[in-house]
Amino acid sequence: MIPKKGAGPESLRGRGLRLTEPRRVILEVVCATDSHPCASSVYREVRKRLPSVSLATVYRNLRTLAAEGLLLERADADGLRFDGNVARHDHFTCLRCGRVFDVPPAGAARTRRAVAVRTGFEVLHHRVEFYGRCAACRGRTRRTTRAV
Amino acid sequence: MIPKKGAGPESLRGRGLRLTEPRRVILEVVCATDSHPCASSVYREVRKRLPSVSLATVYRNLRTLAAEGLLLERADADGLRFDGNVARHDHFTCLRCGRVFDVPPAGAARTRRAVAVRTGFEVLHHRVEFYGRCAACRGRTRRTTRAV
DNA sequence: ATTCATGCAAAGTGTTTGCACTAAT
DNA sequence: ATTAGTGCAAACACTTTGCATGAAT
Numbered sequence: 001m002i003p004k005k006g007a008g009p010e011s012l013r014g015r016g017l018r019l020t021e022p023r024r025v026i027l028e029v030v031c032a033t034d035s036h037p038c039a040s041s042v043y044r045e046v047r048k049r050l051p052s053v054s055l056a057t058v059y060r061n062l063r064t065l066a067a068e069g070l071l072l073e074r075a076d077a078d079g080l081r082f083d084g085n086v087a088r089h090d091h092f093t094c095l096r097c098g099r100v101f102d103v104p105p106a107g108a109a110r111t112r113r114a115v116a117v118r119t120g121f122e123v124l125h126h127r128v129e130f131y132g133r134c135a136a137c138r139g140r141t142r143r144t145t146r147a148v
Numbered sequence: 149m150i151p152k153k154g155a156g157p158e159s160l161r162g163r164g165l166r167l168t169e170p171r172r173v174i175l176e177v178v179c180a181t182d183s184h185p186c187a188s189s190v191y192r193e194v195r196k197r198l199p200s201v202s203l204a205t206v207y208r209n210l211r212t213l214a215a216e217g218l219l220l221e222r223a224d225a226d227g228l229r230f231d232g233n234v235a236r237h238d239h240f241t242c243l244r245c246g247r248v249f250d251v252p253p254a255g256a257a258r259t260r261r262a263v264a265v266r267t268g269f270e271v272l273h274h275r276v277e278f279y280g281r282c283a284a285c286r287g288r289t290r291r292t293t294r295a296v
Numbered sequence: 297a298t299t300c301a302t303g304c305a306a307a308g309t310g311t312t313t314g315c316a317c318t319a320a321t
Numbered sequence: 322a323t324t325a326g327t328g329c330a331a332a333c334a335c336t337t338t339g340c341a342t343g344a345a346t
Contacts, residue, residue, distance in 0.1 A: 018320050018325060039311080054328045059311060061326090075225045079310060092269055103267055106259045114254050115278055121240055121249075124280040130263055132272040166300060166345050187336080202303045207336060209301090227335065 015068050022046070022053045026061045030071050031084030036091075036100040038081055074127070090127075094134035101134065163216050170194070170201045174209045178219050179232035184239075184248040186229055222275070224248075238275075242282035249282065 012019050012027070029045045030037065037045070043058045062082055066073040072083040076093070085102060092101045105128075112123045160167050160175070177193045178185065185193070191206045210230055214221040220231040224241070233250055240249045253276075260271045 013321095016325095020320070020326060022327075052328075056312075056329080057327055063312095073225075075223055077223045090263070092263065092267065092271070094269070095272065101267070101269075103263055106262050107255055111254045111259075111276075112278065115238070115240065115251055116280075119240065119249070119251055120283045121242070121278075122281040122286055123240070123278050124243065126276065126278040128259070128274065128276050130260065130269075130271050130274040132264075133270040135268045138270055161346095164300095168301060168345070170302070188334095200303075203335095204304080204337080205302055211337095 011068075011070060017064065017068065021050055022057050023061050023065075025049050025053075026058060027065055027070060027084075030062070030065075030082050034085065034102060036074075036081045036083050038079055042082065076129075090130065092130040092132065092134070094137055095131055096133055096137040099134060103130065159216075159218060165212065165216065169198055170205050171209050171213075173197050173201075174206060175213055175218060175232075178210075178213075178230050182233065182250060184222075184229045184231050186227055190230065224277075238278065240278040240280065240282070242285055243279055244281055244285040247282060251278065 012023065017023070025046050026042060029042055033045075035041075039059055039062060040055070042062065043053070043055050046053050046058060062071070062073065062080075065071050066082070069086065072086055074081050074083060074091075081100070088105045089102045090105055092103050093099070094101070112126055115121070115126075116123045160171065165171065173194050174190060177190055183189075187207055187210055188203070190210065191201070191203050194201050194206060210219070210221065210228075213219050214230070217234060220234055222229050222231060222239075229248070236253045237250045238253055240251050241247070242249070260274055263269070264271045
């Protein structure tokens with residue numbers, strides 16, 4: 001939905017991070033999808049290629065990579081999710097099928113300035129989450145209820 | 149920061165919920181603060197008034213009350229938080245002191261419409277989170293890093 | 297009297313950590 | 322050679338659940 005500003009494995013060494021197989025594959029897996037996977041989903045995918053990787057290593061690397069800004073970590077009702085798309089964008093969660101879609105950023109700068117002015121706070125970044133029904137789920141009747 | 153649209157304990161009976169002491173106090177505690185407490189923080193507060201209440205009861209009621217729309221449940225990096233202010237509003241999280249402030253809603257309808265038009269999705273609701281430094285923390289030097 | 301809500305304890309989740317070993321630098 | 326990174330298992334924190342008792346209707 002949005003062009004990706006990818007951060008390749010090359011970026012690792014420059015930051016004093018060793019380029020290990022698990023780390024490389026973990027980053028690749030997260031960057032290769034736009035499904036905003038949870039840790040255990042990344043784990044499952046990584047193990048298809050590196051069967052002996054441990055869940056702990058996946059967690060450790062996701063944390064490290066997020067700290068380095070190579071991917072984004074976001075918490076929602078179902079726990080942690082990871083996003084290889086580090087470009088500014090918003091999210092839309094379908095309340096029926098549960099999928100999370102990237103959507104173009106909506107009025108970012110303007111909104112942030114408005115808040116800064118009203119509150120006197122310094123706004124460094126923000127996050128916008130939309131909830132509703134995706135195109136595929138519109139037209140169907142029953143809706144699965146989810147926490148917001 | 150925002151006027152509260154409170155939902156008093158009276159609202160309970162009308163929804164087929166029994167008005168028990170634990171339930172009444174839990175709702176009061178959440179509605180009496182704007183600190184967006186986590187479950188265990190509510191638990192601690194409730195026990196000051198009702199020392200024998202169990203943590204399970206707090207969790208069960210927070211879930212029930214949120215399902216009835218009497219309070220809001222939101223997930224962030226530190227787990228579940230509850231908000232007695234059910235009026236439309238956004239949040240500002242101070243990255244230094246960790247406090248969460250309510251801020252007036254920023255361009256809600258307009259933004260939602262924009263996304264709906266761009267994506268073809270049906271937007272039912274949305275959530276905006278700002279991050280930065282609150283007034284009290286501005287001017288201080290060091291900043292505590294937190295997950296987004 | 298009925299049945300919803302509670303307290304307790306046990307069981308689940310998802311995530312983190314200690315440690316000895318392995319591998320990248 | 323050095324030390325960051327790994328796998329494993331145990332520990333952890335948070336949240337949910339089963340069940341018998343108690344309270345609101």
